[in-house]
Amino acid sequence: MIRKRQNICLLLMEQKKDYLFNGCVCVFHTASPVTFSVDDPKVQLIDPAVKGTLSVLKSAAKVQSLKRVVLTSSMAAVVIRSGQPEHGFVMDETWFSDPSVCEQKELWYHLSKTLAEDAAVKFAKDNGLDLVAINPGFVIGPILQPTLNLTSEAIMGLIKNGKEVFSDGIYRLVDVRDVATAHILAFENPEANGRYCMVGEVVRSLEIMKTMNKLYPSFGQSERYKDSECVEPLPYSVSRAKVESLGVNFTPMEVSIKDTVESLKKKNLLSF
Template sequence: MSGERQVVCVTGASGYIASWLVKLLLEAGYTVKATVRNLNDPKKVEHLKALEGAKERLHLFEANLVEEGSFDSVVDGCEGVFHTASPVSLQVTNPQTELIDPAVKGTLNVLRSCKKVPSIRRVVITSSMASVMFNSRPLNSDVIVDETWNSDPLFCEETKQWYALSKSLAEKAARDFCEQNGLELVTLHPGFVIGPYLQPDLNLTTEALLNLIKEGQQMWPSGIYRYVDVRDVARAHILAFENPSASGRYCLVERVMHSFDALKILSGIFPSLNLPAKDNDAAIQDHPYHVSKEKAKGLKLDFTPIEVTLRDTVQCFKDKNVLQF
């Protein structure tokens, strides 16, 4: 990956995936124009400023997702835009204002700004497996989920899966806009993202893994997770931008497994880690279902084995003193 003399934009740069994306872009020689919500918040910017190459090639801007024209000056002069900014929450009181509007209107605001800049050759959007697999189709060990799957907005509404609804509507709005306005679009659909974190505070998914390790607390009743390494997700963004033949959607999942199987892996790596006991062996399947890696492999993306990702995440927890053992 080489970005010498190329200028790109990353929205929502202080986030979990985006921080890694900025790091890898700088390492590859790119000049990065990055947006955050508040330039005066040290938790949003200090870890970015500390990255290698940041002093020379990282330019930080303040931008508001729902403010029209907020991204005009940021994307000006860029060749590519990575739109990662979107609210992530599983518990909301007003889905429309907290999730759906920022996701859909924010995406369209960024794309309208991109439309004004002739130098932009591709937009890469961070979507989610949430826009792929929330529908009434059955899931069992014979099923392979791939990029042809789509979440059903009606199903999402009926089951109150508001995050999935926001990602689905934002993806559709982005695809329609780009088709109508001649913009090249690639959407990436990571599963449950874990791995070491660069930002000072835990995010939703790393906190969920920490709660699982400390208390056996499940994020959802099934206990089934679509794990992927944050570093792979960041790499996939750059590959999706650099590969001329990249197009459409890409599912990013290393392995689908029950959370207690993840704990079993961790107990083998860290014997001194006091892990919760498994509740119900009978409920655990080796492969509840599969997510296809074929299209992602076309990007030349090699997935980090889940064992390595789990090890590195827990080591990060230990290094940052959020987990003692």
Template sequence: MNKLSLHSKTKKREMNGQGKVVCVTGASGYIASWIVKLLLLRGYTVKGTVRDPTDPKQTEHLLALDGAKESLKLFQADLLEECSFDQAIEGCDAVFHTASPVKFTVTDPQTELIDPALKGTINVLNACKNADSVKRVIVTSSTAAVLVREPPLGPNDVVDETFFSDPTTCMETKFWYPLSKTLAENAAWKFAKGNGIDMVAVNPGFTIGPLLQPILNFSVEIIVDILNGKNPFNSRYYRFVDVRDVALAHIKALETPSANGRYIIDGPSMTIDDIKEILRELFPDLCLADMNGDSEMNEMNYKVCVEKVKNLGVEFTPLKSSLRDTVISLQEKCLI
């Protein structure tokens, strides 16, 4: 049974959200769209925020989801605009804050990444503080807020939820995206603790799997690059986690009363050669371009403990299934 049919069974079996209203910020995003889909299947009423409700690329795939007609309402909101999220969050039982720019190449990191991530998070949490109805906030962070440290992680290191990226190291290495996620998550914990907000953070790694949105997102673009013979991070090792597992982890973080703190969700370490081999096996007709510069590849490897997220009831999709479903989705959307 594939993952999608598992989720369709969820529709009949688990209606935990009946009568509950939740908000998803940045609802048109890759992970957020799957969170919205699963919430609707579980019977929640969803209030989603998007930057531009008149842009079909941000809204059409959401409005086409099962249950959207009855249970999804979209609101305009801007991360940098104070009080922008108040209307969407008012009356909600819980909030999933996923909205944050994802890019690794920027010309102005402060404007393009840090301000939207940091100020946006505080704007959303402020709205949660002012809404008496909100019982829990789930913040989408990233392993980018976990892994950038000095000295760098090595093969004997076991990464868990106690690991935080070091902002100074991020700045010195010009790792602007990890810096934005680290500053935003640190600020979120400080604000939540100072204002009595029950907050949980989910820290996914590179996320792949089928796309609901019509445009290519950053993490799935890594697979497109590999298909095209590129090694985007010049790395020998990659880890990928399935978007459906990441979305479910967010929802389990809401539905499990004892859920607390951070939850790292990431896949096993695979070499770039192993990933290419799986892709060749799955899609023999796809012409996988050869890569150059293998001898120069970054060797960084480490272990990741994912027991905490497994204890929420999240079962991991095998990488082979994720890669297959990713490529099929890319083909269907004419993105490769």
């Protein structure tokens, strides 16, 4: 019965979507499943991401008033490739994840976002749509909802228990408010084009925990990190040049971490 109701709901949305877009000058397509653990990647991640994106674009293409579609993609559609350049390279918008490598490594979320962005770009080109993609990294900052989403749950796990989200301990951090600003600027700026990497800082988890210790010295979990040092340089950085030219001013990492923690505490999701 639940599945049947969901199908009816989706059908009604599909039928009404064209009318919902009437008179719109911009469509922001932000919805896509976000999970790193699935039983059926095609059903749970890939199909919803790709088919959902194309469904929105097909409706958008019918609207004469529409000036632009802003697509929320991901750095997951940027970073996964076979082989890497020399240590210290700079990633930018010319980087694209390789679907075969994503599949080989069973990085299903990365594959879903890569295929969805590829499909969107091709559809937009074939149908004369003005498409701009925003590619955020690991999003932190204050949350609006009363429950945890994947990234807020992951960052809470890191600061509470030192549980790594990524095996290499490297995080491409960006503040959620900066991501929202980038979407607005991508619509408002007529010169916006292509895709934009949204990463404020590339840091190791050690730096996150040292910042935690500085902001919250009584926090027991971060105490062991205060005198630690990481002498190994980061293997790469992400260029901010293109998105800064759009008008984005990145929130400092320390501010983002503090606002993340205060938001989690306010919603009784984190206490210490």
